[in-house]
Amino acid sequence: MKVELEADKCVASGQCVVAAMEVFDQDDDGIAILLTDEVGPELVDGVQEAAAVCPAAAIRLVRP
Amino acid sequence: MADTLAGAAHGGADTVPEFPMPRAARCPFDPPPALKELQEKGPLTKVRLWDGSEPWLVTRYAEQRQLLGDPRVSADTDRPGYPTKASPEAGEGKLSFIMMDDPEHARLRRMVTAPFAIRRIEALRPAVQRIVDGLIDDMLAGPAPVDLVEAFALPLPSLVICELLGVPYDDHEVFQGNTKTMVHRDATPEQRGAASREIAAYLAALVGKRLADPRDDLLSSIAERITAGEIDHREATEMALLMLVAGHETTANMIALGTAALLQHPDQLALLRESDDPKFVASAVDELLRYLNITHLGRRRAVTEDIEIAGQVIKAGEGVIMVNEIANRDPEVFEDPDRLDLTRDARRHIAFSFGVHQCLGQPLARMELQVVYGTLYRRIPTLRLACALEDVKFKHDAFIYGVHELPVTW
Ligand code: SF4
Numbered sequence: 001m002k003v004e005l006e007a008d009k010c011v012a013s014g015q016c017v018v019a020a021m022e023v024f025d026q027d028d029d030g031i032a033i034l035l036t037d038e039v040g041p042e043l044v045d046g047v048q049e050a051a052a053v054c055p056a057a058a059i060r061l062v063r064p
Numbered sequence: 065m066a067d068t069l070a071g072a073a074h075g076g077a078d079t080v081p082e083f084p085m086p087r088a089a090r091c092p093f094d095p096p097p098a099l100k101e102l103q104e105k106g107p108l109t110k111v112r113l114w115d116g117s118e119p120w121l122v123t124r125y126a127e128q129r130q131l132l133g134d135p136r137v138s139a140d141t142d143r144p145g146y147p148t149k150a151s152p153e154a155g156e157g158k159l160s161f162i163m164m165d166d167p168e169h170a171r172l173r174r175m176v177t178a179p180f181a182i183r184r185i186e187a188l189r190p191a192v193q194r195i196v197d198g199l200i201d202d203m204l205a206g207p208a209p210v211d212l213v214e215a216f217a218l219p220l221p222s223l224v225i226c227e228l229l230g231v232p233y234d235d236h237e238v239f240q241g242n243t244k245t246m247v248h249r250d251a252t253p254e255q256r257g258a259a260s261r262e263i264a265a266y267l268a269a270l271v272g273k274r275l276a277d278p279r280d281d282l283l284s285s286i287a288e289r290i291t292a293g294e295i296d297h298r299e300a301t302e303m304a305l306l307m308l309v310a311g312h313e314t315t316a317n318m319i320a321l322g323t324a325a326l327l328q329h330p331d332q333l334a335l336l337r338e339s340d341d342p343k344f345v346a347s348a349v350d351e352l353l354r355y356l357n358i359t360h361l362g363r364r365r366a367v368t369e370d371i372e373i374a375g376q377v378i379k380a381g382e383g384v385i386m387v388n389e390i391a392n393r394d395p396e397v398f399e400d401p402d403r404l405d406l407t408r409d410a411r412r413h414i415a416f417s418f419g420v421h422q423c424l425g426q427p428l429a430r431m432e433l434q435v436v437y438g439t440l441y442r443r444i445p446t447l448r449l450a451c452a453l454e455d456v457k458f459k460h461d462a463f464i465y466g467v468h469e470l471p472v473t474w
Contacts, residue, residue, distance in 0.1 A: 055417070
């Protein structure tokens with residue numbers, strides 16, 4: 001499954017990193033970056049959690 | 065005129081309830097019963113504030129999240145309809161970017177986000193653990209009973225935010241006393257104004273010092289933005305003030321109020337005392353944040369364009385109040401919401417709000433609370449109240465809910 005991140009919406013809360021460290025990181029200003037945009041089934045829960053808690057609604061999980 | 069509008073929507077101006085509502089004396093941890101009744105009736109309702117104005121009160125989780133994430137909902141206190149007046153910032157200028165909208169808000173906020181990145185916060189964890197252990201050592205070495213607020217709950221976040229900002233903790237009298245006045249609901253606008261001016265003057269001088277002689281702290285990086293011509297000295301001071309004030313009362317009250325609540329729920333307290341699983345502690349912290357909601361008076365906003373929501377139209381120029389305390393007890397989202405259950409998944413709570421204004425310090429607050437809740441009860445397993453719960457003075461009179469004092473012994 002694909003992960004999409006709209007970084008210009010990001011408010012640097014870091015909640016995606018807490019939810020899925022394997023998928024998200026933050027740059028020097030705290031703005032989220034994707035470590036990978038393709039995730040296997042084992043990471044889907046974490047990404048879904050990230051999408052749900054992201055205050056800026058900047059994360060989307062796209063099913064193929 | 066406001067009465068006619070509200071009357072049309074609700075079948076009589078007399079039915080508009082006053083906000084805020086009192087809590088039931090018997091349960092200081094639950095939201096006011098009247099608030100829960102409103103939530104049962106529907107997601108939106110008009111309420112009357114002390115000044116006679118009638119903003120919308122949003123009582124349910126889904127609608128709160130939707131509105132807090134909507135760019136037509138403004139945090140600018142100067143907008144028509146903004147439900148204001150009885151507020152810590154009343155009578156004063158804006159408390160930096162939390163009272164601005166994008167793009168200005170985002171521009172200023174991004175200047176101070178770096179130290180709150182998860183990895184940077186995690187790097188602070190050992191230092192926070194040392195501070196927590198040191199404060200507990202001091203408590204155990206001293207006489208009991210002791211006031212947990214004074215001995216532990218307030219010094220911890222204060223020491224940490226001072227360290228992060230580069231404010232000498234030795235000056236804590238200046239900012240702790242004044243912060244207390246700024247968040248006191250019964251303080252007059254003049255008193256709040258004077259308190260915030262006093263801290264601001266102190267911080268302005270400190271920013272000046274860091275301008276001349278930068279160090280490795282947040283004040284210096286804010287001062288750098290002045291040098292770069294991105295902000296002026298006044299904006300820098302406001303930003304520093306926001307960081308300092310926001311870091312104080314909030315975490316302190318979560319620690320003390322959380323302890324009071326846990327002591328009333330010994331089975332839940334035992335779970336924390338017996339667990340050494342950081343994942344469980346992190347999730348327990350979220351449940352405590354959900355259950356307690358120290359920002360009990362909600363987030364206030366002004367609506368800038370008509371918004372249709374939950375079968376209602378909120379008109380441009382009307383105010384909205386989103387009380388997270390009641391959203392986090394929404395049975396649609398949290399099963400059996402009035403039960404404190406440290407084993408539940410409460411991660412989606414909005415204790416830190418939602419949308420672009422969500423608390424910037426939340427990673428720091430979460431980490432501090434994880435260290436505290438994971439340490440305090442393990443190190444003092446016999447910790448208990450030194451008075452009856454009925455005698456604990458709760459902060460019904462403050463913008464940030466909590467306890468004035470928490471006498472404990474062990
Ligand atoms: S959770 Fe959302 S706002 Fe927070 S860092 Fe991640 S993308 Fe940015």
